[in-house]
Amino acid sequence: MFLSQLPPDVIQPVLEALPMPVFFKDRAGIYRGCNLAFTTLLGLCPADVVGKSVFDLSPPDLAQVYFEADEALMSAGQDQRYESQVQTPSGQRLDVIFYKSVLRDTEGQVSGLVGTILDITERKRMEQQLAEMATRDPLTGLMNRRAILSHLERLHADRRSQRQPLCLLMCDVDHFKSINDRHGHAVGDEVLTQVAQVLRQHLRDGDQVGRIGGEEFLVVLQSTEPEQLAQVGERLRQVVASHPLMSLDTTFSVTLSIGAARSLRADEDWASVVSRADQALYVAKRTGRDRVVMADSEPPRQLLHKDWHKQL
Template sequence: MSKDAEPNDTTRYTAEIQEKYLLQAVINAVPAPIFFKDTEGRYLGCNRAFEQYTGKTRGELIGKGVHELFDQELAQVYFEADRALFESREHQVYEAQVEYADGSVRDVMFHKAVFQASHENIEGIVGAILDITDRKKAEKMYQEMALTDALTGLNNRLSMMNHLEHAFDRTLRSKNGLALLMLDLDNFKYINDNYGHPAGDLFLRTVADRLKHVVRKADVVSRLGGDEFAIILEDITDITQVTHVAEKVLSQFAQPVEIDGHILSMGSSIGIAMIPTHANSVESLMKHSDIALYQAKAKGKGTYCVYLP
């Protein structure tokens, strides 16, 4: 056959078969699950990674729709996402948490787009699923680090402010009270100056442990910096609930702590303010609890004061 001759049907068919197998081999080599469907949502093909994700072979998938392959709740999510994509005709990217056939639950990102194969007169959706589990874990870890006091493991000042803002909003809806206890250690500077910063760090960690011991699970304990701590109490109906917590803290702190063979006292002063009794905003709650703290110190330390205007 001359170089100008047209390829015959057999040659063309052979080339198409080779191209088909080449394409399948290429997408099988991609570690991310890849799939493609027609306009009715029936699977036209996929790669091996998608088979592993679903636990089904290509033969079991091809020609089937999501409602035939997945539980109805998940199938409806896929169906709605596909319909939205066809309507928008734009690239679709969204995150989801999915369960693989092996039972593992992973965070993934779907990348989907509409395709058109004009020669075959086929239109549909092609998608890839990227595993972002490690990225989400790292994001969560960094977020927790940003909101956690590195020394004690308590919430830090930023985290405390976030909790306080949300607690204030919940309090407005529930009509119950919200209390803030501001704590300051009475003799921490003496410990740092006389026994060194390692002893001071261990002392602060002991303080944190004792504070966590006296509050409810839902209460928020924070280290604001240095020797300053705070406790947020929600769903308070009476100030005596708050003073009871303050008394428990002082009782815990009345017990000395042994560090590096030294018996050290653990005194504290506590200032208390409550919404709506003493404040009507987060700012005024913090301000008035801080004033109450100075009032407690003025009384001789080792005690608590409820805000007095």
């Protein structure tokens, strides 16, 4: 027997006792009943719901999702669970899970469906925050080491398939230890945060930057032209050098040493490119700092002092 055929004084008190939204529809997808939690969610009254379809009550894009899910459920004659959204009277869209089951008449034929809605908006928000925490450096908000190296690995696979080079910059804040020693780690942290902001604000579309650790940043370039690699490195160096950093009423002017490298062969491993950029950075630090040094050739194997693969 279909729920709408039951006496209201039997079914409605049961529905109203449930805290989650509940609704039921006939085989044509027309609402035949619901509880207060459902009408409150949609900002409607029962008279606005009964006798209407999803296309009468919901935005077209969501209504189409509901309609197709209902048809698939009633055709299969089973249960259904899926994630979607509902729109509140204010226009806000909530993330929800629909649980639906078919209803059958006395002859066993599908005569409609009954469904409930679980609001998972807060859970989704927390999941997103956790995902951000897993990929973001907590101090600077940039990609953390694992995230930027994972991005680099994916981009390298794409570049290799297109037989295009990989371009990147290793950047290090000059004399950072002396800032910490003289002004304290709180000031040093603020300097790193502001340098990170400057780098992020002056990257081109598609370029990515992450904090590798300490005062070291890795910039992965979307473009692949060698002359652009040097130009981007020099532009970032100049921007940081000319940007005053403020912390605890103290103004700083810091500089960057930058090592730039691009893959030399289509089959060159991305970790080798990072290592050559790291070596070019070492040369920049050793020869006076505040400069960009290009890595023009592959260094001897004994100079590859970091196993970048193990950083993932």
